[in-house]
Amino acid sequence: MADKEKKFTQELERCRANVKKTKELIEYHKNMLKIYENKEAELMSKLDEVKMNSLCVMINKNGYDIDLLREAVRLGDFSAILQQKKEIISESEGIKREKSILNDET
Structure with a gap:
């Protein structure tokens, strides 16, 4: 025991x-x-x-499109805005070149 x-x-x-x-x-x-x-x-x-x-x-x-900013804030990633801004700038430069070519032709 x-x-x-x-x-x-x-x-x-x-x-x-x-x-x-x-x-x-x-x-x-x-x-x-x-x-x-x-x-x-x-x-x-x-x-x-x-x-x-x-x-x-x-x-x-730069100032940005409010929709792009809203999306960037939602995602927490602003690099997409920079890329889209570069694309917009290159497009606007292309349009300016086309306008100058058209103006030169007339």
Whole structure:
């Protein structure tokens, strides 16, 4: 009988030690989760600030079609606007050349 009692006592001690370790791990991971959530929020804020600065710079430099801007803000990618702006500029240059050719012919 004493043997079983000793065995159960040892098992209970191991179980309590495991519970204690598990609680410590849970507390550690709760703290780490808070740290990473704060870091994520900080990085998202910085990213939004950079995106808005980029948007303001692009608007101030060139001025853009509002639909293109709305789409770029939705996607978070302003490189498409630059490409489309280049295409529009090249098209308008082509039209200007055609007009000058037509004017020269008349």
